[in-house]
Amino acid sequence: MSYIQDVLNGLVRTHPLQPEFHQAVKEVLTSIAPVLDRYPHYREQAILERITEPERVILFRVPWMDARGRIQIHRGYRIEYNSALGPFKGGLRFHPTVNLSILKFLAFEQVFKNSLTTLPMGGGKGGSDFDPKGKLDVEVMNFCQSFMTELQRHIGPNTDVPAGDIGVGAREIGYLFGQYKRIRNEFTGVITGKRLNWGGSLIRPEATGYGTVYFAQNMLAVRGEDLAGKVCTVSGAGNVAQYTVEKLIELGAKVVSLSDSNGTVHDPAGIDREKLAWVMELKNVRRGRISEYANQFKGSIYREGLRPWSIPCDCAFPSATQNELSGDDARTLVKNGCRLVAEGANMPTEPEGVDVFLANRVLFGPGKAANAGGVAVSGLEMAQNSEHTYWTRETVDQRLRDIMKSVHEQAYNASVEYGATENYVVGANIAGFVKVADAMLDQGLV
Numbered sequence: 001m002s003y004i005q006d007v008l009n010g011l012v013r014t015h016p017l018q019p020e021f022h023q024a025v026k027e028v029l030t031s032i033a034p035v036l037d038r039y040p041h042y043r044e045q046a047i048l049e050r051i052t053e054p055e056r057v058i059l060f061r062v063p064w065m066d067a068r069g070r071i072q073i074h075r076g077y078r079i080e081y082n083s084a085l086g087p088f089k090g091g092l093r094f095h096p097t098v099n100l101s102i103l104k105f106l107a108f109e110q111v112f113k114n115s116l117t118t119l120p121m122g123g124g125k126g127g128s129d130f131d132p133k134g135k136l137d138v139e140v141m142n143f144c145q146s147f148m149t150e151l152q153r154h155i156g157p158n159t160d161v162p163a164g165d166i167g168v169g170a171r172e173i174g175y176l177f178g179q180y181k182r183i184r185n186e187f188t189g190v191i192t193g194k195r196l197n198w199g200g201s202l203i204r205p206e207a208t209g210y211g212t213v214y215f216a217q218n219m220l221a222v223r224g225e226d227l228a229g230k231v232c233t234v235s236g237a238g239n240v241a242q243y244t245v246e247k248l249i250e251l252g253a254k255v256v257s258l259s260d261s262n263g264t265v266h267d268p269a270g271i272d273r274e275k276l277a278w279v280m281e282l283k284n285v286r287r288g289r290i291s292e293y294a295n296q297f298k299g300s301i302y303r304e305g306l307r308p309w310s311i312p313c314d315c316a317f318p319s320a321t322q323n324e325l326s327g328d329d330a331r332t333l334v335k336n337g338c339r340l341v342a343e344g345a346n347m348p349t350e351p352e353g354v355d356v357f358l359a360n361r362v363l364f365g366p367g368k369a370a371n372a373g374g375v376a377v378s379g380l381e382m383a384q385n386s387e388h389t390y391w392t393r394e395t396v397d398q399r400l401r402d403i404m405k406s407v408h409e410q411a412y413n414a415s416v417e418y419g420a421t422e423n424y425v426v427g428a429n430i431a432g433f434v435k436v437a438d439a440m441l442d443q444g445l446v
């Protein structure tokens with residue numbers, strides 16, 4: 001354990017003032033302590049020092065002009081964290097809170113998540129502090145073109161393949177891809193999340209949400225249960241939240257909440273297919289706020305400034321952003337009878353909350369396992385692009401189900417092997433780590 005503590009202390013010294021990054025690394029390193037005890041060669045080979053240091057961090061200026069002719073300057077980032085298992089792979093986030101700490105935590109998580117998918121992908125993440133919210137289409141395009149003018153030097157279908165994340169949906173991916181193609185004069189699978197008619201994959205938009213629900217199904221199955229009739233709370237109202245709700249409805253669960261950064265809607269009658277279609281139009285076409293839901297549907301309530309975690313539920317699906325579920329929220333959920341939490345978002349539960357769930361035997365699916373379906377189908381999009389072909393909806397969905405089953409199995413089996421049965425935090429971290437660490441050792445000191 002003192003080896004781990006030494007590495008963590010060194011990390012805080014060399015990467016100061018990056019709390020989210022430290023939080024993510026601490027969780028992984030603490031979980032894998034039993035592996036280091038069992039296999040001392042990882043320590044002899046300084047694998048923790050190597051695996052926590054990103055291979056490359058790119059930071060660049062993004063100048064662009066808004067619709068009123070004013071010059072705007074933002075920061076662009078790409079963290080190329082680890083390529084032991086394949087080309088760097090991970091999303092781009094456009095949000096005013098983006099900084100090095102957040103992107104390094106996301107990239108670090110991505111390394112282990114991608115390892116769990118069983119597909120040949122390394123880990124990375126990138127983005128900008130640019131906020132697409134409230135911007136005109138032409139401004140978003142100007143920004144994306146400027147961002148890609150620099151990023152294109154560093155990426156490629158066999159080098160680094162970005163995708164979407166918060167604030168980067170099909171519109172942004174289109175503008176980014178267009179600029180890459182223009183500069184490089186090549187139509188390749190350099191970015192995933194593309195629209196269907198020009199290289200995208202069926203099921204990619206749905207993949208993270210559907211995959212999170214499949215993971216929840218797999219966890220429940222271990223205890224002989226399923227999702228039918230379960231009351232579920234979902235946070236967020238973006239891509240992941242929408243398709244989590246869609247799959248939950250299909251499986252007979254009752255979803256009673258959605259949220260955004262301003263507040264939460266509680267609909268005790270349940271969000272049905274028609275209401276979800278209205279939400280998708282609101283968020284994806286009109287780009288409106290979730291508060292409008294309460295005006296539209298009688299019986300629902302909007303709670304300004306609140307998150308969904310005080311609403312009683314059987315299962316919770318945090319699907320908005322990091323650290324959106326605190327220790328107190330976790331205690332409230334447990335008190336109200338919550339028995340399963342599956343993280344659609346990345347690291348939405350604060351460490352104290354994770355401890356509360358594990359201590360109360362809540363089935364807890366950490367993001368790096370539960371939301372791995374998104375990047376998994378991105379991997380399938382890369383495979384289709386390189387074969388110059390398209391697979392059917394059924395084929396992709398079946399592969400997604402199989403991958404989520406395998407992610408669950410790897411995490412569950414590792415939890416059993418290391419004496420922490422049903423602790424998916426320990427299981428996912430160990431299973432993800434061993435594969436990456438062994439590949440690094442095979443490839444020498446690079």
Ligand code: NDP
Pocket residue numbers: 164165166167168208236237238239240241259260261262319320321322324344345346371372374375
């Ligand atoms: P979207 O941009 O589509 O939606 C994000 C949602 O979260 C919006 O409702 C947004 O509300 C809300 N949100 C964002 N920031 C905050 C905040 N600081 N506090 C409260 N709410 C916030 O993003 P995605 O749905 O794609 O991503 C959601 C989460 O899932 C992220 O953690 C992402 O990293 C993770 N994820 C996404 C994958 C994907 O394939 N898209 C894959 C794996 C993980 P508002 O409109 O008010 O900002």
